[in-house]
Amino acid sequence: MKERFFIRTRQKGVIKQYEVVGEFAFDYRGFRFFVRWDSDAWVVSDCLCGAGIAAHRDKETAIFLAAGKIHIKFEEYLTKCKLTLKKRIA
Numbered sequence: 001m002k003e004r005f006f007i008r009t010r011q012k013g014v015i016k017q018y019e020v021v022g023e024f025a026f027d028y029r030g031f032r033f034f035v036r037w038d039s040d041a042w043v044v045s046d047c048l049c050g051a052g053i054a055a056h057r058d059k060e061t062a063i064f065l066a067a068g069k070i071h072i073k074f075e076e077y078l079t080k081c082k083l084t085l086k087k088r089i090a
Contacts, residue, residue, distance in 0.1 A: 005034050007043075007050040008084070017050060025063045028070050035063055046077075049084040053077075 005022050008015055022036030025044050032047040042059040044066035045052050054066035070077055 003034070005036070005045065005047060005050070007036075007045050007052070026067055028067070029074065031070075033066060033070070035059060046081070049081045051080065051084065 002021050002023055005020055006017055007020050008017055010016075020036050022034040022045075025033045025035040027033065033044055033053065034047060035042055035044045037043075038055070041055040041057050042062040043052050043055045044062050053069055054062055056062035056065060
C-alpha cells in the first residue's frame with residue numbers, strides 16, 4: 001500500500017527534506033523503514049528521520065541490504081537519528 005513519507009537529501013552541503021510516495025518495507029525493534037523508486041534504483045529509508053539506508057535496482061535486494069545494515073549497525077543508526085533529530089529541533 002502506498003503511503004507518504006519524508007526523506008532527507010544533501011545538495012551542495014545543504015540538507016533538504018522532501019515528501020515522497022513509497023511503501024512499508026520492514027520494521028526493526030519498533031522502527032519503521034520504507035522503500036521507494038528514485039529514478040534509477042529502489043531506495044530504502046527510515047521513517048524517523050528520512051535517511052537513506054540502502055539502494056539497488058532490484059526492490060527485494062534493496063530491502064534485504066537495508067535490513068542487514070540495520071541489524072548489524074543498529075546502535076550506529078540510532079546515534080545518527082538522534083543527532084539528526086537534535087539538529088532539526090535546534
